[in-house]
Structures are given as C-alpha cells and as structure tokens.
Amino acid sequence: MTRRPLVAGNWKMNGLAASLPELMAISGGYSAALKAKADFLICPPATLIREASVQVAGTGVLIGGQDCHGKASGAHTGDISAEMLKDVGASYVIVGHSERRADHGESDALVRAKAEAGLRVGLVIIVCVGERKEQREAGKAVAVVREQLAGSIPDAATAATLVVAYEPVWAIGTGLTPTKADVADMHKAIRETLSQRFGAEGQNTRILYGGSVKPENARDLIIQPDVDGALIGGASLQAKDFLGIASTYI
Numbered sequence: 001m002t003r004r005p006l007v008a009g010n011w012k013m014n015g016l017a018a019s020l021p022e023l024m025a026i027s028g029g030y031s032a033a034l035k036a037k038a039d040f041l042i043c044p045p046a047t048l049i050r051e052a053s054v055q056v057a058g059t060g061v062l063i064g065g066q067d068c069h070g071k072a073s074g075a076h077t078g079d080i081s082a083e084m085l086k087d088v089g090a091s092y093v094i095v096g097h098s099e100r101r102a103d104h105g106e107s108d109a110l111v112r113a114k115a116e117a118g119l120r121v122g123l124v125i126i127v128c129v130g131e132r133k134e135q136r137e138a139g140k141a142v143a144v145v146r147e148q149l150a151g152s153i154p155d156a157a158t159a160a161t162l163v164v165a166y167e168p169v170w171a172i173g174t175g176l177t178p179t180k181a182d183v184a185d186m187h188k189a190i191r192e193t194l195s196q197r198f199g200a201e202g203q204n205t206r207i208l209y210g211g212s213v214k215p216e217n218a219r220d221l222i223i224q225p226d227v228d229g230a231l232i233g234g235a236s237l238q239a240k241d242f243l244g245i246a247s248t249y250i
C-alpha cells in the first residue's frame, strides 16, 4: 500500500488573470524529481479555472475548485455546480473548508451533499475538517473531527475519490501551528475513523495537513506516517514557497 503525497494549493479569494504566471512558475518547477514523488494540485478562484486548466495542460499539475453546490443546475444565483467545475477542467473540488463552514454556515449535511455532487461527476473530493481553538482547549478536538468526518463524507467515497484535509481552524492564516505530536495524534485518529468505516479504502485514503504550512515548517508538519501531503493557503500564492514546501518530498 502506498499513498502518493498530494501537495495542494488553495488560492481562496485571491488571484486575477495577472496571477496566472505564478501558476506557470509552479508548473515549470514541477520537476521530474517532484513528479516521481508527489501530485500537484492548485485550486484557484472559480473565475480562473478554465484558463488555469488550459495553461497547465500537459504539465501534470491538477486543477480544482474550492466549493460546489449540491445540485447539478437550477435557480441558485451565484452558485457553481460540480458539473460546471468539471466542464471547465477541474478534476478536484474542496468541500467543507472551515471558511465556508464559518462564512456561509455550512453544516456537515450540506458539506456531504456537496461532496456527493463532486463524486457524481467524477471529481476527487477534498473534505476539510478541523477544530476551533476553544474546542481544542476543551480537549474536544478529536471528538469534533470524528463527528465532522462521520457527517461530511459520503458512503460512496473510496481511496481514489476522497482526500481528507485536517485544518485546525486556529492554525489557518495565523502562523500558529500544532505541534508535531498533535498533528500525529490527530492524523492517527482520522486514519482509525476512516479505516473503521471504509476498511482498506480508509487505509489508502490520503490525509492532508493544512494551516500555516510554510517551507520552514513543512518537514515537521508533513513528513509523518499518516500525513499524506499539505493543503496550503497563503504560501501557495507564491511559486517559490509552494515549491519550497513540495521539495520536502525529494
């Protein structure tokens, strides 16, 4: 059993057409040595997905969306369906990011519906989970994450179609990170939860760490037994930083 690491960038609400050269710098830096070790994924804002897909064609870099609606089409002004993401070249979609759970009140049930939509069209789903600061301080981090996993992941998910991203909310964009031991404990708990529910598929499912990953701390955070890559926010906006993190794998 081998889980191929995934180095994923979430550009969030950042990026104009003028940002595409940065994406090209990332794909230009996806060397044979890196290709041998890890998958590269960039999730730009929806407005850039089509052009990003065209520009990275043939480089091996994957493109994903940051969210999708649960339905295929209909009267949902401003929303984007999984079908639409696929149509413009996405092969992955992030669902349940803590910023969407917080900004848009997304429940586990809604996240699950979005994840099911992603699977319906053949996108790989990245389901995000993670505790808030007060939940960690109350000793409830693992319980919170287990509940999110149970409620957000569709039954039909497989190791090939599901990636879990553990992103402690208090570590996102703050420069704060959990200790190496905290990451290890949480990823072990996530692995156990996935294995109990999905058997061998759970063993083979990739679990990413996200939250203030930088080139300087990447080794400590992501080179661990049950950590299969990173979901990178701020540091994915600069090719130099993204490649610096990825180079941890070579």
Ligand code: 13P
Residues within 6 Å of the ligand: 010, 097, 167, 171, 172, 173, 174, 175, 210, 211, 212, 213, 231, 232, 233, 234, 235
């Ligand atoms: P930062 O890397 O900016 O902390 O963001 C992490 C994140 O939320 C990725 O989805």
